[in-house]
Amino acid sequence: MYRHLMTGVAVAALLLGATGAFADQPKQGGSMIVTYKDDVSTLDPAIGYDWQNWSMIKSLYSRLMDYKPGTTELTPDLAESYSISSDGLTYTFKLRQGVKFHNGRVMTADDVAYSYNRAVDPKTQSPGQGFFKAIAGYDDMAAGKATSLSGVKVIDPNTIAITLSKPDATFLQVVALNFASVVAKEDVAQYGADYGHHPDGTGAFYVDHWTLGQELEFKRNPDYYVKGTPYLDEIDFKIGAEPLTALLQLQKGQVDILGDGIPPAKFLEVMNDPEQKKLVVQGAQLETSYLTMKTTMKPFDNVKVRQAVNMAINKDRIIKIINGRAVPATQPLPPGMPGYDKDFKGYAYDPAKAQELLKEANYDTSQSFDLYVYNTDPNPRIAQAIQQDLAAVGMKANIKSLDQANIIAAGGEPDQAPMIWSGGMGWIADFPDPSDFYGPILGCSSAVKGGWNWALYCNKTVEAEAAKADAMVAPDQQQARADLWKKIFTVDIMADAPWAPVFHEERYTMHTARIAGADNLFVDPVHIPVNYNAVYATDAQ
Amino acid sequence: MPLYIVRRLLQSLLILFGITVVTFILLYLLPADPVRQIAGRSATAATVESIRHQLGLDLPLYQQYGRYLWGLLHGDLGRSYLQKTDVATLIWSRLPATLLLMVGAIACELALGLTMGLFAALKRGSALDQGLMLISFVGVSAPQFVVGILLLYVFAVQLGWFPIGGYGHFSNLVLPALTLGFLGAGWYSRMMRSSMIDVLRQDYVRTARSKGLSRARVLFGHAVPNAILPIVAMIGIDIGVFMSGIVVVESVFGWPGIGQLAWQAIQRVDIPIIMGVTLISALAIVLGNLLADLVTPLIDPRIKLQ
Secondary structure (H helix, E strand, C coil): CHHHHHHHHHHHHHHHHHHHHHCCCCCCCCEEEEEECCCCCCCCCCCCCCHHHHHHHHHHCCCCEEECCCCCCEEECCEEEEEECCCCCEEEEEECCCCECCCCCECCHHHHHHHHHHHHCHHHCCCCHHHHCCECCHHHHHCCCCCCCCCEEEEECCEEEEEECCCCCCHHHHCCCHHHCCCCHHHHHHHHHHHHHCCCCCCCEEEEEEECCCEEEEEECCCCCCCCCCCCCEEEEEECCCHHHHHHHHHCCCCCEECCCCCHHHHHHHHCCHHHHCCEEEEECCEEEEEEECCCCCCCCCHHHHHHHHHHCCHHHHHHHCCCCEEECCCCCCCCCCCCCCCCCCCCCCHHHHHHHHHHCCCCCCCEEEEEEECCCCHHHHHHHHHHHHHHCCCEEEEEEECHHHHHHHHCCCCCCCEEECCCCCEECCCCCHHHHCHHHHCHHHCCCCCCCCCCCCCHHHHHHHHHHHCCCCHHHHHHHHHHHHHHHHHHHHHHCCEEEEEEEEEEEEECCCEECCHHHHCCCCCCCCCCCCCEEHHHC | CHHHHHHHHHHHHHHHHHHHHHHHHHHHHCCCCHHHHHHCCCCCHHHHHHHHHHCCCCCCHHHHHHHHHHHHHCCCCCECCCCCCEHHHHHHHHHHHHHHHHHHHHHHHHHHHHHHHHHHHHCCCCHHHHHHHHHHHHHHHCCHHHHHHHHHHHHHHHCCCCCCCCCCCHHHHHHHHHHHHHHHHHHHHHHHHHHHHHHHCCHHHHHHHHCCCCHHHHHHHHHHHHHCHHHHHHHHHHHHHHHCCCHHHHHHHCCCCHHHHHHHHHHCCCHHHHHHHHHHHHHHHHHHHHHHHHHHHHHCCCCCCC
C-alpha cells in the first residue's frame, strides 16, 4: 500500500514536471460543485480549523511557504526565496513583488508581520496560536504582556526577518500553515469580529458570494500571481446534504466532488461497481489510530505488559471491520511522513508470545482494566475486537464508551483511562513533519492534564533526541534529521511501547469524470481534502 | 379575551425564563468543555485559560447566567463560539427555510391526514378503513430517515421528477414536505377518524340528516367543522415542533433549516447557538399553543376564553 502511494506521488511529480517542461498545462475555465455536510464556520485563517474550511482557506489566502500540489514537499510561495542564518535562528524571506489582495491593494512585509502578530494575539483566540511558539517574543505576547512579536522584523516592504528563540527545523512548515496566512489589516479593521465571513487574501480564488448554511461560491482570482493557475473559473460549495444524498447527486452527475468522502454504508457497493469504482480516488492521510496504555498506571506500568498488548492485537481483523479502509500500523508515524520506516516490522501478531511476556511480567489474569472508546461507530465495534484479542491472551478489559470530551479529560489524568482507543480522535498531522507526531502526543511537555499524551509517556532520553532532531535546520542535515526521527519512532518509542499502533486510515473520495487532475490532488495530504487550485475541468479543455 | 391574552403572554414569559434557567444549568453541567473546542488541540493551558477568561466562562454560574439574561433582555442572543457570528444572524438566516418547510409539511399533513381520516371514518370497518389505518400506522412508526431516503431514491434518483435534495425552488420543497407530511398524516388521520366517528354519532348530525340536508352539507356543514376542533390544537403544537427544526429530514435533503444549525452546534458544544435555538423553539411552541387556544373559540363559539 505504501508502495502504491509512493508511485502515486512519483507519477504526480512526473506529471507536474512535465507540465512545466512542455507547457502542457490544463486550460483555464469551467466550474465544479463540491458538497459538504457541515457549515463552513469561518474563513478567517487564524480561526478556521475544520474539515470544510481548511482547504478553502488554502485557496483564498497564501502563505510564505506552500507545498507542491499533491505532495508534502515544501516550496516558497509568497516568499520568492529565503535564507537561514548559520545559527539556525533567523529566517529571512524575500517576498514576491506586486502580489495583490483581492481588494486590490499590494501586499507588503508589513502585512505578513501583522498577520503573525494577529494569530498570536490572545484576543484573536486562534486555535493555531501555539504553532508560533518558536518565534522570539511569543511568550510575552501570548501572555498579553506585549502587543507584537519581538522576533518579527520588517526589513523593507519586500523583506521580512523572523528570529526564533531556539532553532526549530519545523519552522518552514509553520509558515506554510493556514494560521500563517497573510490577511489585509484594513479588512480585519473594517469587519472586526465578523471578518471570518468577509475573507480577503492573496489566494487563487476569492469568495463571490456566501449564503450562510447553504452555499458558497469561489471565483478565480484574475490577478493571481502564479500565472495560468488556478484552472477552474468557479467553485460552488453546496452545504448541508448528508454524504449519502451527496453520493446520489454525484451518481447523477449533479455534483462533482464529495467533500465528506464516500459514506461508509455505501463503500462496498461503490467499490463493487466497476463504473463507480473508476471515479474513486484513494490516498493516505497522515493519520494513525492507536491504543494508548497509561504508563503510570497498573497494569501498564510494566513495559512487558505493553509489549504483550502490541502482540495480542490482530490488526488485519480490525481493518476488516472498517471495510479495509486502512493499512496496518507498525509505528506511530504514518506512511508518507518523512522518517516513516517502511521496513520496520514492529510487533507481529503473536498471541502465544504475548502470553509468554505476560507470564514473565507475573500478570494477574484476574484483574481487569477500562478500555475507553469514543462512542461513535465504528469505534465501539473496534473496541470489542480489541477486547476479544486481549481476552484471548488472558487480559480482561471493560469497554467504556464515552463522549470525546470525557475521554480527553480522563486521558490527561494520571489515574484514569488506563487504555484508550484513539479512533475518531486519532492524530492527523497539522503539517507533514515527524515532530508533530512527537511533541503533542508522545513528548514530556504534553504528558500533562488536558494534554493529548494519553499514555503519559515521558522518556528523557527520547526527549533529548527529539530536541536534537528539531535543532537540525540546515538543508544538508535534513536526511540525518529524518533518520534520527525514524530511530526515535521505531527503535526507541516502540521498545517502550506506550502505544499499540493499529492502523493508518486511508482516505477515499469520489469525483465525476468531468473534473480531472492527478489522483493525489483529490486526496492531497496537505490541502485537505482536495487541492482546489490544481484540479481542472475536462469540458474546458 | 384581551385579559386572557395578557395572562397567557405573561405565563409564556415565565415559561421562557424557566427554560433559560434549565437549559443554562444543563449546558453548564455538560462534561464537554467548549473552550477546548475553540482552542484546538495544540493549545497550551495558558491559551485555554485566556480564552476561557475572554468568554467569561471562568465566572461563577450565576454571573454567567446574569450576563446572558442581560444580553437577552437587550435582544442579544450572544455570539457563536466557533462560527464567530451573532447567534441571531445565524438563526435569522435559517428561518426562511424552516418556515417554508413548516408550511409545506403542515399542508401535506393536513391534506393527507384529514382526507385519510375522513374516508376511514365514513367507511368505518371496511377494507378501505383498514387499509388507510395501516398506512397511517406506517406513517406513525416509520423513521424519518427511511421514508426520506426512500422518497428521494424513487422520485428523485429513479424517476427524476424532483431534484436530489437542495434548496431554493418549489421543486426542492416537495419531497421533504411530503416526507414530513406522510409521517405527520399518520397522527392526523387517526385523530380525524376518531373525532369524525364521535361527531357522526352526535344528535345534531342526526337532526341535520333528518332535516333532509344533503349528505355533503351534513358532512361539511356540520360534521367536519366540529370534528376538526381538536386538530387545530394539534397544528399549534406542530408549529412549535417544526420550528425547533427537523434534524433528520433537513440532513437527508440538505435543507438549510434551524435543525441543521442546532445539530451542528450540539456536536461541537457551541453553547450560545444551542441556547438560542432552544429559546426560539420554546418560544414557537408557546406561541403555537397560544395561537391554537385563540383560534379554537373562533371556530367553536361554545368555547369561551376566561
